[in-house]
Amino acid sequence: MTARIANVTFFAENPTELARFWSAVMGYPEPTGWDPEDVAELRASGMTDEEIADRAEAWDQNPAHQRFYFSRYRHERRQRNRVHLDITPFDDRRASREELEAERDRLIALGATEEKTLLGYWGPYEEFVIMMRDPEGNEFCLQ
Structure with a gap:
């Protein structure tokens, strides 16, 4: 099991x-x-x-x-989330920056807020992540 x-x-x-x-x-x-x-x-x-x-x-x-x-x-919430969701607009491939930005705009129209954009590298792999919050402040990342 x-x-x-x-x-x-x-x-x-x-x-x-x-x-x-x-x-x-x-x-x-x-x-x-x-x-x-x-x-x-x-x-x-x-x-x-x-x-x-x-x-x-x-x-x-x-x-x-x-x-x-x-x-x-x-x-009252006294601390930040210790776990958050990572979401992506596609289940069959990585989204481009432009696609992530379009999805960010859709989520903002639904009531989300953008915290910040992270651009970095994990070894040779570029990481482009948009940190967001839902309407009640729960953290999630768009990647």
Whole structure:
């Protein structure tokens, strides 16, 4: 047996809005909320609508694609993320600088912010990375 990543989980002030952002980033359908049957079961177990809204997901229901999960976090963040996502616009090749800049512009239009651009080398390999943050400040890199 081997392990696999079940979810990439984010603590969020607004889980629904962050799920919408990451759905648009990943090309997933816009989230429409939890399945009505699931909501009925959650309510029957005693959960309020506010408690149900404390969680959201971004996913296209394809098991080969990563699911993003968002859980309301009501505490102040005291440190920077120790883990972040690296994303790329293509799954079959490296993006050019121009393609990364175009993707950066798309993500900014969705609500991301650009932190800085890193240009360096790892041995003989050029590394061009755009450091960004999602609408709630979670770090990610575009490469």
